[in-house]
Amino acid sequence: MAAKSKLKKHSRIRLIIQACFAALSNGYIKGFANGQIFEGSSKFICVPGMNCYSCPGALGACPIGSLQATLNAREYKISMYVVGLLVIFGTFLGRFVCGFLCPFGLIQDLLFKISFVKKIRRLPGEKGLRWLRFLFLGVFVILLPMFVIDITGLGEPWFCKWICPVGTLEGGIPLVLLNNAMRGAAGFIFRWKLAILLVTILSSIIIYRPFCRYICPLGAIYGIFNKISFYRFKIDSEKCTKCGACQKICKLDVPVWQNPNSMDCIRCGDCKAACPHGAIKFP
Numbered sequence: 408m409a410a411k412s413k414l415k416k417h418s419r420i421r422l423i424i425q426a427c428f429a430a431l432s433n434g435y436i437k438g439f440a441n442g443q444i445f446e447g448s449s450k451f452i453c454v455p456g457m458n459c460y461s462c463p464g465a466l467g468a469c470p471i472g473s474l475q476a477t478l479n480a481r482e483y484k485i486s487m488y489v490v491g492l493l494v495i496f497g498t499f500l501g502r503f504v505c506g507f508l509c510p511f512g513l514i515q516d517l518l519f520k521i522s523f524v525k526k527i528r529r530l531p532g533e534k535g536l537r538w539l540r541f542l543f544l545g546v547f548v549i550l551l552p553m554f555v556i557d558i559t560g561l562g563e564p565w566f567c568k569w570i571c572p573v574g575t576l577e578g579g580i581p582l583v584l585l586n587n588a589m590r591g592a593a594g595f596i597f598r599w600k601l602a603i604l605l606v607t608i609l610s611s612i613i614i615y616r617p618f619c620r621y622i623c624p625l626g627a628i629y630g631i632f633n634k635i636s637f638y639r640f641k642i643d644s645e646k647c648t649k650c651g652a653c654q655k656i657c658k659l660d661v662p663v664w665q666n667p668n669s670m671d672c673i674r675c676g677d678c679k680a681a682c683p684h685g686a687i688k689f690p
Contacts, residue, residue, distance in 0.1 A: 410683050414656070417680035421507060422516070429510035431466075432456070433577070438463030442585025444578075453489060455496045456509030457625050459571070461578030463585065470496075471548055471625050472567050472574075479552040479562030497632030501639060503674040505619055505626050511573045512673070515618060518611035519658070527614050529660055536621050537671055543570065544624035566624060568596065572604040573618075615658035619673060630670030638674065639690065640667035646686035653678035653687060663687065 432454050435445040444461055454467040470493055477486035496504055505512050519526075530536060547566040556562045567574050579597060583590050610617040619626050633639060642664060653663035656677050661669045663678040667687065679687040 410652075410681055414677060414680040417676055421675060422513075424507050425510075425513040425516070428456075428508050429458075429513050432458045432510055433462055433464035434466055435464045438465075439581065439585070442582055444582075453492050454508075455500070455504040457511045457571075457573045457623065458509075459567075459574040459576075459578040461574060461582065463578075463581050465577070469573075471571075472564060475548055475552045475564035475567060478549065479556070479564065493628055497629050497636060499637050500629070501633040501636030501668075501674060502626060502629045502670075502672060503636075503638045504629055505623075505673040506675040509625075510577070512616065512619060514576070515611045515616045518608060519615050521612045523612055525613075528658075530614070533660075539621045540623050540627040543622055544627045548624045569599070570603065570622070572600065572607040575600040575604040616673070620659065620671070626673070627670075630672075633670055633672060633674075634668040640672075640674075640679070641688050641690050642667050643686045643688055646684045648684060648686075650683070652681055652683055656681040 435447075437443075438445050442463060444463060445466060447466070449466050450460070450468055452467045453470045453473050455470070457471065458465055458467070458469055460468045460472050470489060473486070473489045474493075477489055500508075543566060547570060551565040552562040554562070555565075575597075579593075579600060583593050583597065607618055614620070640663065647664055649664055651662075651664065654661065657663060657672075658675075658677070659671050659673065661672050661678075663669075663672070664686075
């Protein structure tokens with residue numbers, strides 16, 4: 408009972424932190440009222456999580472969008488500022504960003520709370536599917552923006568334009584609803600991305616964080632840092648009985664007792680709160 412109470416309290420605190428950070432990242436209320444994107448100086452600063460630059464309330468920029476914007480620009484090719492921020496976020500936090508500071512992670516968490524006949528813990532070929540996010544990172548975020556260019560020498564933000572459901576939900580839909588000019592310009596690409604968003608929303612009700620598991624290139628980057636970040640887990644071998652309670656409570660089905668710093672772990676902390684022996688610790 409003590410473990411359940413501790414887990415419930417932890418989940419409540421995490422939800423509050425997620426909600427506060429989402430509100431802080433999208434605090435430009437006027438943008439939602441007039442359907443205009445905030446263009447202040449803070450827009451040059453990347454927030455840690457996936458939060459679309461085009462969201463009317465966004466006060467900062469998305470790291471993945473910023474990375475593509477510099478990779479497809481003639482004057483940059485690579486921005487040490489964006490890469491440096493990703494390294495800093497990854498080194499200090501790893502995928503703690505995914506578990507606590509990502510607005511789209513919060514949306515998926517809330518969707519998963521919706522009751523359904525049966526939740527799916529893992530899909531067939533789960534291990535292979537989880538590597539897809541690295542494919543999206545390498546191909547759509549890095550290679551295509553760098554090497555597929557038009558006659559002016561510029562590329563496109565391929566991931567943002569063709570795939571990202573975050574941009575559709577936070578930026579595309581609000582702007583189309585609030586801005587007449589944007590509504591008139593909406594065409595095939597918008598409808599295509601609406602379909603991707605719909606699939607993401609429906610699957611998020613059944614599968615815990617499908618976007619984070621299989622698609623998110625930002626999560627792929629932070630996952631690389633999980634083993635070396637300052638915020639990482641350690642198993643106390645003297646206390647751990649290998650009971651498997653940590654893996655059972657983990658919605659991503661990570662065997663924490665075996666691999667506490669897995670690239671798949673979003674550092675939500677449920678395993679630590681649920682461990683009956685207090686064997687999961689920070690260094």
